Amino acid sequence: xxxxxxxxxxxxxxxxxxxxxxxxxxxxxxxxxxxxxxxxxxxxxxxxxxxxxxxxxxxxxxxxxxxxxxxxxxxxxxxxxxxxxxxxxxxxxxxxxxxxxxxxxxxxxxxxxxxxxxxxxxxxxxxxxxxxxxxxxxxxxxxxxxxxxxxxxxxxxxxxxxxxxxxxxxxxxxxxxxxxxxxxxxxxxxxxxxxxxxxxxxxxxxxxxxxxxxxxxxxxxxxxxxxxxxxxxxxxxxxxxxxxxxxxxxxxxxxxxxxxxxxxxxxxxxxxxxxxxxxxxxxxxxxxxxxxxxxxxxxxxxxxxxxxxxxxxxxxxxxxxxxxxxxxxxxxxxxxxxxxxxxxxxxxxxxxxxxxxxxxxxxxxxx
Numbered sequence: 001x002x003x004x005x006x007x008x009x010x011x012x013x014x015x016x017x018x019x020x021x022x023x024x025x026x027x028x029x030x031x032x033x034x035x036x037x038x039x040x041x042x043x044x045x046x047x048x049x050x051x052x053x054x055x056x057x058x059x060x061x062x063x064x065x066x067x068x069x070x071x072x073x074x075x076x077x078x079x080x081x082x083x084x085x086x087x088x089x090x091x092x093x094x095x096x097x098x099x100x101x102x103x104x105x106x107x108x109x110x111x112x113x114x115x116x117x118x119x120x121x122x123x124x125x126x127x128x129x130x131x132x133x134x135x136x137x138x139x140x141x142x143x144x145x146x147x148x149x150x151x152x153x154x155x156x157x158x159x160x161x162x163x164x165x166x167x168x169x170x171x172x173x174x175x176x177x178x179x180x181x182x183x184x185x186x187x188x189x190x191x192x193x194x195x196x197x198x199x200x201x202x203x204x205x206x207x208x209x210x211x212x213x214x215x216x217x218x219x220x221x222x223x224x225x226x227x228x229x230x231x232x233x234x235x236x237x238x239x240x241x242x243x244x245x246x247x248x249x250x251x252x253x254x255x256x257x258x259x260x261x262x263x264x265x266x267x268x269x270x271x272x273x274x275x276x277x278x279x280x281x282x283x284x285x286x287x288x289x290x291x292x293x294x295x296x297x298x299x300x301x302x303x304x305x306x307x308x309x310x311x312x313x314x315x316x317x318x319x320x321x322x323x324x325x326x327x328x329x330x331x332x333x334x335x336x337x338x339x340x341x342x343x344x345x346x347x348x349x350x351x352x353x354x355x356x357x358x359x360x361x362x363x364x365x366x367x
């Protein structure tokens with residue numbers, strides 16, 4: 001399983017040209033112990049933290065008997081993690097391989113594993129021509145590992161309930177796959193200059209740009225509304241929907257509206273919640289994965305507490321399957337408070353929803 005990766009905060013980037021893959025040997029024991037003895041790293045692993053070098057030595061010596069292919073992930077030739085491939089032994093799955101990875105916690109959040117997986121996908125399909133499918137299994141609660149796979153071009157297929165028994169507990173597992181090389185994101189994504197990002201009121205001059213993302217099925221997937229089919233709907237949203245929000249801004253790149261971000265007040269319905277607002281946002285799918293919404297959310301939070309000084313709390317509700325939005329909120333400083341089961345009805349179906357929040361007291365040093 002692909003478990004030894006997590007991420008709690010933004011961190012300084014690393015020049016990924018310094019990352020290499022090489023075979024592991026006993027000279028790596030000291031470095032191996034750094035991550036294999038770390039409770040944070042082993043949280044989602046099938047094994048517990050190592051307590052002695054003998055365990056690391058036994059593991060390294062046993063690599064040829066466990067994995068079809070195994071490499072150390074190295075920074076300047078120092079091992080900081082590993083990536084592995086296992087060819088399936090079941091004759092009915094002989095065209096399938098499984099990838100796994102682990103990384104020292106010091107290097108989480110720097111894009112290293114995503115970079116490595118893109119290389120490994122190429123290697124596997126080249127080295128093992130019989131392989132038609134490369135899959136990865138990750139604990140359903142390990143959101144960071146799931147985002148790594150998505151960024152590397154893997155497709156999420158579903159959740160296998162109580163699929164593995166780990167550390168005395170049956171666990172749900174998310175399954176991902178890479179089948180068609182032509183569909184994989186093997187090139188590095190375009191880097192966006194976030195200094196060109198701004199928030200401003202939405203106007204009728206933004207109609208054509210608004211229709212790009214409001215008519216997109218991928219964008220509307222986790223929204224309460226269906227994709228727009230006419231400009232009349234866009235005009236209605238621009239002209240009339242503003243009254244539904246306490247605050248609404250277009251997310252603009254070089255002053256072009258590529259999304260929208262809002263704050264909604266509960267005060268009209270529940271006076272006891274007048275010091276709380278709900279954050280909402282939507283972004284054109286062409287701009288996903290570039291840090292744009294994270295930056296927009298950070299700006300919106302500051303605006304909320306400055307423009308509405310009576311507020312104590314900004315909260316956000318996110319579908320349990322919307323991993324990308326959950327990561328946006330975590331990177332923007334929100335805390336996940338809990339899972340609200342069957343909390344909302346979306347498109348005729350009751351949905352489990354995560355509640356996230358940021359408090360004025362959380363951000364006070366930054367304001």
